[in-house]
Amino acid sequence: MREIVFDTETTGTDPERGDRIVEIGCVELIDLVPTGVTFHRYINPERDVPAEVVRVHGLTGEFLSDKPVFGASEVVEELLAFIGDAPLVAHNAEFDRRFLNAELGRLGLSLISKERCVDTLLIARKKYPGAPASLDALCRRLNIDLTARDKHGALLDSQLLAAVYLELKGGRERRLDFLDPDAAAQTQNQTSQGILEAKSSQPRRERPQALGLLSTLEEIEAHRAFVATLGKEPAWNRFLTESGQGTA
Template sequence: MREIVFDTETTGTDPERGDRIVEIGCVELIDLVPTGATFHRYINPERDVPAEVVRVHGLTNEFLADKPVFGASEVVDELLAFIGDAPLVAHNAEFDRRFLNAELGRLKLTPIPKERCVDTLLIARKKYPGAPASLDALCRRLNIDLTARDKHGALLDSQLLAAVYLELMGGRERRLDFLDPVAAAEAEVKTAQGVLEAKSINSRRARPQPLGPLSTEEEIEAHVSFIASLGQEPAWNRFFAGSEKSPG
């Protein structure tokens, strides 16, 4: 199954008041696992970026001044081609969907329907009720490396979210669940071959003759005499049942 994890950075929190997208990043997943295919663009928002927002993502007016606008073909056309008709995965998905739809609406393009989006924030809150559910908190909880994240960034956050999403959906062991029957059978054969190879290695390394007893005859006789001194039917006899050295 193909899915797209995506994230946006913006000039603010409300597209209906004129806030715009300044960065968008996407990561392609097949059966929950990143394929390595990504889409990433910085975008000129055609308005100022407030200083308090710059402190969040670091994208200044000067940096964005020579970037393409959303309506440029290298942004909107390539973005729509990349995402295709795949489900879209985002953290607090409604936020990103509203901004994306506002940009598409300005171009009279078809908006993204809500039912097409998968919200990892809702999944996390259901799986870990009452626990912090920010992307940072989930990465720490799931032991996902955050060392590269000193500020928000659309592509990096999409890559981190892809790792979080995989774990929220059951981890890497879920991959076999999504394989087609032929691929699943091949995986089982490889597993079985691995077991047989291990057995073969073990059989080649087996001793040609088993080791003899580690105790001497004198030590065995002394042990048997000691057990006999413990009285009638000592519990130790149960461990010598059937032995030629069993007392009594």
């Protein structure tokens, strides 16, 4: 299943009062795992960026002045092509959805429905009731490396959230069941950036298929013949006796 984890940085908290998006970052997931394919744009908000907001994400009006506006094809058209019709995963998703819809609405484009969005904040609050549920708090709780996060950044935060989302959905544990111990330990200690780099350079490992039980007489007889070559009292003989299949 394809999903898109995304995050925005803005000039403030209220798009209805003129606040705008200044950065958007997206991370593609297939079956919960980052593929290494991302989308990232800085955006000229066509307005000032308050100093208190700059302290949060570090994006000044001067830095953004030569960046494309949201309506530029390299932003909105490429963004919509990237996300396609995939579900959108965000932390406090309604905040990002409102800002994205405000930008789309200005251009007369179709809006993002609430039903399309997956809110990791709600998932975390349900999974860990009463516990802090900010992105930082969840990363610390789930042992996801935060050393690269000096300030908020839409792409970095999307990468971190992708790792958090994988943990919240139990996906990493399922995949680690089939890794050797060294590979499992290495995967557990990867930073969010490291996860993306690893996934971009290596094919995603598929879950191995479980072997079926011996079910035909021919298979049972072949198995008995094999067990007979192992010695007089192989442990498997006891299993065959206890299971009612006799001894080889």
